[in-house]
Amino acid sequence: MSVLLEADSLVRIYSGRSGLFGKSTPVRAVDGVSLKLSHGETLGIVGESGSGKSTLGRMLLGVDPAQGGTMRFDGRPMPAIGTAAWRALRARMQMVHQDPLAALDRRLTIADQIREPLDIHLIGTDTTRAARVANLMEAVGLRPDQAERFPHELSGGQRQRVVIARALATNPDMLVCDEPVSALDVSIQAQVVNLLRSLRHQTGLSMVFISHDLKVVRNLCDRVAVMYLGRIVEEGPSETLFANPRHPYTQALVSSVPEPGKRLDGRVILQGEPPNPAKRPTGCAFHPRCPMATDLCRDNAPQLHALGQGRTAACHLVADAAVAQVA
Ligand code: SF4
Numbered sequence: 001m002s003v004l005l006e007a008d009s010l011v012r013i014y015s016g017r018s019g020l021f022g023k024s025t026p027v028r029a030v031d032g033v034s035l036k037l038s039h040g041e042t043l044g045i046v047g048e049s050g051s052g053k054s055t056l057g058r059m060l061l062g063v064d065p066a067q068g069g070t071m072r073f074d075g076r077p078m079p080a081i082g083t084a085a086w087r088a089l090r091a092r093m094q095m096v097h098q099d100p101l102a103a104l105d106r107r108l109t110i111a112d113q114i115r116e117p118l119d120i121h122l123i124g125t126d127t128t129r130a131a132r133v134a135n136l137m138e139a140v141g142l143r144p145d146q147a148e149r150f151p152h153e154l155s156g157g158q159r160q161r162v163v164i165a166r167a168l169a170t171n172p173d174m175l176v177c178d179e180p181v182s183a184l185d186v187s188i189q190a191q192v193v194n195l196l197r198s199l200r201h202q203t204g205l206s207m208v209f210i211s212h213d214l215k216v217v218r219n220l221c222d223r224v225a226v227m228y229l230g231r232i233v234e235e236g237p238s239e240t241l242f243a244n245p246r247h248p249y250t251q252a253l254v255s256s257v258p259e260p261g262k263r264l265d266g267r268v269i270l271q272g273e274p275p276n277p278a279k280r281p282t283g284c285a286f287h288p289r290c291p292m293a294t295d296l297c298r299d300n301a302p303q304l305h306a307l308g309q310g311r312t313a314a315c316h317l318v319a320d321a322a323v324a325q326v327a
Helices: 053-061 084-090 110-120 126-139 156-168 186-203 214-220 238-243 248-255 295-299 316-326
Strands: 003-017 024-038 042-046 068-073 093-096 174-178 206-210 223-228 231-237 305-308 311-313
Touching: 003 053, 024 053, 024 068, 024 206, 024 231, 042 053, 042 214, 053 093, 053 174, 053 206, 084 093, 093 156, 110 126, 110 156, 126 156, 156 186, 186 206, 186 214, 206 214, 214 238, 223 238, 223 248, 231 238, 231 248, 305 316
Parallel strands: 042 206, 042 223, 093 174, 174 206
Antiparallel strands: 003 024, 003 068, 223 231, 231 311, 305 311
């Protein structure tokens, strides 16, 4: 599969303040992240809250500017935000947000909202836009009689279908979905995930799927990147990463997913809360919570190390084991 999006060493720094009169401290929300997304691929990005995954999602769309690093989309450097070239490219990259009610305009009908991107990007005529809206509504499982309704007249699952239809209106190459099902009831979550899966098969869409729900990610994604405090600590094909997580943080996350018939007493329990991003621990940022931390981990930050079969992990122990295997 050819590469659609390529990000290299992305950095995003916010200014954090502890307390009303506290000193401003730089917070590296995204700290040197590199990744690739191929045509037709779904890449899951997982991690606890504060790991930087939503910031990364916005950066991949060019909505949140990178302060370091580079991005290429379909082989070309990403244009500067706000330029005509960037606005044209935005039609090819769309976002699905967590809260459909917040993402929709309560004063506009469903049909008008789905049509909006076509109006903004001047795609088609009045007639073709109306036909496109009708097709999109059918594709996401909305009834024609819902076209003139307003968001508050629909259920949460139906509203998310509207958001997905609107995101697909311009026929994009890439969707960034940020926790698209976490605000929905469990029964509706499966419907929306199945919808995304079938749309991907029908249209060849590439997707970045940001979620804290590892079960959904395992179900939907081809590859997974695990983030901790702004950095990717493990990445690999979904199947092998979930079957054999190598980084201790990934092991704890994967082990916390309940599975029918699986005993709970062998679970790796993640200790403590994620550290304050403004006070990043020295060395490996995970060391205060890692049951396998050594002195080396406290002083030296591990780099991402290739493990073969498309997998990487940033952990001294994993790197040592990989070297021992080769020797
Ligand atoms: Fe744990 Fe050390 Fe690996 Fe970090 S580098 S995950 S502290 S073993």
